Amino acid sequence: MNLRTILVVSAIVGAIAFLVWGLASKSGETLATGSEVPSVPLESLPPDSGTNGKGSLADYRGEWVLMNVWASWCTPCRDESPALEKFSRRWSGEITVLGIDTRDITSDALAFIREFDLTFPQLRDPTGSYSDALGTTGVPESFLVDPEGRLTSRLRGPFRDYADIERFAEPAIGTSKGSGA
Amino acid sequence: MRLIIAALVASAIAGASMLPASAVGSVPGEGVAGAEAPERKANFADVEENVMCPVCGTLLGLSEAPAADRQRVFIKRLIAQGLDEQQIEDALVAEYGPQVLALPDDEGINAWAYLVPLIGLIGGAIAVVVAALLWRRNTAKEADPEPTAMPEGPAAERLDRDLERFDGR
Numbered sequence: 001m002n003l004r005t006i007l008v009v010s011a012i013v014g015a016i017a018f019l020v021w022g023l024a025s026k027s028g029e030t031l032a033t034g035s036e037v038p039s040v041p042l043e044s045l046p047p048d049s050g051t052n053g054k055g056s057l058a059d060y061r062g063e064w065v066l067m068n069v070w071a072s073w074c075t076p077c078r079d080e081s082p083a084l085e086k087f088s089r090r091w092s093g094e095i096t097v098l099g100i101d102t103r104d105i106t107s108d109a110l111a112f113i114r115e116f117d118l119t120f121p122q123l124r125d126p127t128g129s130y131s132d133a134l135g136t137t138g139v140p141e142s143f144l145v146d147p148e149g150r151l152t153s154r155l156r157g158p159f160r161d162y163a164d165i166e167r168f169a170e171p172a173i174g175t176s177k178g179s180g181a
Numbered sequence: 182m183r184l185i186i187a188a189l190v191a192s193a194i195a196g197a198s199m200l201p202a203s204a205v206g207s208v209p210g211e212g213v214a215g216a217e218a219p220e221r222k223a224n225f226a227d228v229e230e231n232v233m234c235p236v237c238g239t240l241l242g243l244s245e246a247p248a249a250d251r252q253r254v255f256i257k258r259l260i261a262q263g264l265d266e267q268q269i270e271d272a273l274v275a276e277y278g279p280q281v282l283a284l285p286d287d288e289g290i291n292a293w294a295y296l297v298p299l300i301g302l303i304g305g306a307i308a309v310v311v312a313a314l315l316w317r318r319n320t321a322k323e324a325d326p327e328p329t330a331m332p333e334g335p336a337a338e339r340l341d342r343d344l345e346r347f348d349g350r
Contacts, residue, residue: 073246073248103235103236103248126276
């Protein structure tokens with residue numbers, strides 16, 4: 001095999017490797033059930049809430065968390081928000097609903113929170129990097145996270161109704177039954 | 182030599198034309214410190230060409246996603262407030278992060294986005310010049326071949342005999 005052949009083969013192999021790497025990095029990883037859910041510091045929403053305007057999933061270690069990724073421009077997010085707020089109030093103290101507003105304009109997100117009178121904590125993921133780390137493919141998506149910070153279940157897409165949220169949160173509700181209001 | 186200089190000048194001009202305005206020292210809408218900057222209200226189409234849709238990975242102008250519609254409303258609101266293009270881009274970066282810009286800034290690792298094409302261009306120009314010079318040298322050799330050395334000794338005698346026989350025909 002001469003030098004020219006080696007160079008051509010190397011160039012072809014390099015191009016194929018580059019394409020494979022590009023496809024692999026685009027596809028995003030899906031969190032496996034039981035794996036630790038990533039937690040990064042994010043801005044609180046409204047900005048003056050949380051601790052010094054920051055917060056993260058790790059702040060809720062020791063509690064069940066229903067983490068909901070949403071955006072104000074997402075119509076299904078609007079549809080499920082009243083039921084999420086109802087669930088949050090019903091299971092307050094047992095399960096924390098944590099909203100992650102992604103790739104959104106702050107003023108739109110705040111208007112959304114006011115419109116639906118959302119009282120559960122909210123964090124802002126402006127670049128979408130946190131949603132990418134969670135392996136989301138769109139909004140809304142919901143994650144049930146156990147007190148050790150591991151993924152119990154996830155739902156791509158909206159909850160159909162309130163009962164759907166309770167079914168999704170059954171592992172957490174099961175441990176809290178009798179103590180819920 | 183003239184060919185080399187011409188190629189280098191051409192590649193430098195082409196490279197400079199690829200740089201963003203900020204890289205060559207003039208930022209639209211940003212006045213020189215201490216100088217009176219003319220008030221330049223942003224043009225919506227210009228802003229749309231320079232920013233990305235936050236969810237689709239395409240230019241905002243090409244996107245029909247609901248998120249892009251909200252982004253357009255946001256931009257129009259800022260234009261109505263009298264902000265210039267640079268101020269609007271800054272506001273968008275504050276909302277979505279630096280990846281909302283269609284062109285990366287020219288600092289740190291992002292500078293490679295501009296340097297790599299420039300290096301490639303100059304490298305390509307040098308390769309073309311070298312190839313052209315080699316080609317010219319080879320062509321000149323073919324047009325003016327070296328004289329062949331005359332044979333000596335027995336070979337020369339045999340050649341003379343052959344030539345005499347040829348002339349005698």
